[in-house]
Amino acid sequence: MVKDQEYLRNKASYCLDLAKKLGATSASVSVGHSISESVSFRNKVLDESNRSDNLGVSITTYIDKKKSSISSSNLLDENIKTLIEKCIETTKITPEDEFNGLPDKNLLANKIKDLDLYDQSHIENDKKIEYLKELETATSDNDKIVNTESGFTENKSNFILASSDGFCEGYKTSSFTASCVAVAKDDKSMERDYDYTSKCFLSDIKSSSHLAKETREKTIKKLSPKKIGSEKINIIFDKRIASSLLSAFAGAISGSAIARGTSFLKDKLGEQVFSQNINIIDQPDILKGLGSRPFDSEGVKTETLKLVEKGQLKSYLVDTYNGKKLNLKSNGRCGGTSNLFFENGELSFDELLKSNSKLIYVTETIGHGTNLVTGDYSVGAAGFLIEN
Structure with a gap:
């Protein structure tokens, strides 16, 4: 059982x-407790069973425009006192930065x-x-399936974020994740694929039979692949690839990258950067959303952002620091995005396939060939060539 809010609040205060x-003109602190339990299988035999229990504190102290941070997993009062003394001493000798605060x-x-982010349910290891x-x-x-690996992980966490400005809030989260990897083999090739399910609530994850069917079918479909020649061709990305595309995009529009001038999207606000059919939204208030949060890691309120319209x-x-550099207000994205997604388009998947006489349906990308400075995107790809 994770520590309750009262315990965490008392430590933060x-x-x-x-x-x-001890001399700080202002300060912020985060106190959190997380418990993770996982079980993994390999070829229908128990491989590993792990449990981690992490209690920690992270403290940031300011002396005017000087700032330093320190963290520890020892929450005894005497250790915290030593920790803060060291943090204050470091703050004193740190150069001033006009954007700190x-x-x-x-x-x-x-x-x-x-936001309904915590499930009281607990699944014992024998059930996993x-x-x-x-x-x-x-x-x-x-x-055709010759090898399997699978895992089940349960995470529970609770935290409090507090600052000398009077902010003191926190919330619990939970997640349940099951995954399966399969290897299929025929006379010509051996291929690998996977599927997974991850939700805040145990009752919402896919059944084992559903997850198995998806994994098995995806893997077998990849057998006996063929190479195709170089050509310019339309592609459709499978939804599993959306997260990597969105992650690269989020990195390119992060305040830190823009402030440093290391993003190809610097000075591009209001400009066309995608097809007019593309809308990208970051929505932090989705009920039971794995990325949902009422405030960011500075305590700034979060609201839905239409990043691309x-x-x-x-x-x-x-965030606050880079917002000051850019002369922009924080929009509650310290710590990154929440639930970032492409808004559904007007065409269904079948309609997209029929809209082109020849295309590639990309189900997997290989490598990390994204250059955020130039905007170049180059990765290996596997999928299905679809004609007529």
């Missing part, structure tokens, strides 16, 4: 009071919405093992 007494008070979250046995047995229900770049991801 102790840290802030002590930091002020806590967020504006009027940007802080003051009404914390319950039972799920994985069923998963691998069902995945192997074809002679009809292909035009509408916003950067801005």
Whole structure:
């Protein structure tokens, strides 16, 4: 069971009071507790069972425009006192930076919405093992499947974020994740593919039979691949690739990259950067959303951002520090995005396939060939050539 809010609040208050007494002009602190339990299988045999229990504190102290941070997993009062003393001493000798400081008070979250991010349910290891046995047995229900690996992980966490400006809020989160990797073989080739399910609530994850069917079918479909010649051709990305595309895009519009001038999207606000059919949204208030959060890692309230609208770049991801550099207000993205996604288009998947006489449906990319300075994107790809 993770530590309750009262315990974490008391530790956070102790840290802030002590930091002020020891000379900090302002301070912020995050106190968190997380528990993770995982089980993994390989070829229907138990491979590993792990449990981690992490309790930690991270403290940032300011003396005017000087700043330093320190963290520890030892939350005894005497250790925290030593920790803050060292942090204050480091702050004193750190060069001033005019952009250092806590967020504006009027940007802080003051009404914390319950986003239903925590499931009280707990699945014992024997139940995890039972799920994985069923998963691998069902995945192997074809002679072409020669190898399987699977895993089940349960995470629970609770934290408090507090600052000397009076902010003190936190919330619990949970996640349940099951995954399966399969290897298929025929006379011509051996191929690998996977599927997974991850939700905040245990009752929402895919059944073992469903996950097995998806993994098995995806893997077998990849057998006996052929190379094609070089040509200019339309492509459709499978939805599994969206996360890597969006991650690269988020890096290119991060406040730090824009402020440093290391992004090809610097000075591109309001300009067309995608097809007019593309909308990209970051929505932090989705109920039971794995990335949902009522505030960012500075306590700034989060709201839905339409980052790209009809292909035009509408916003950067801005925190307090880089916002000051760019003369922009923080939009609650310290720590990155929340639930970032491409908005559904007007055409269905089948309609997209029929809209081209010849295209490649890309189901996997290989490598990390994204250059955020130039905007070049070059990766290996595997998928299906679809004609007529």
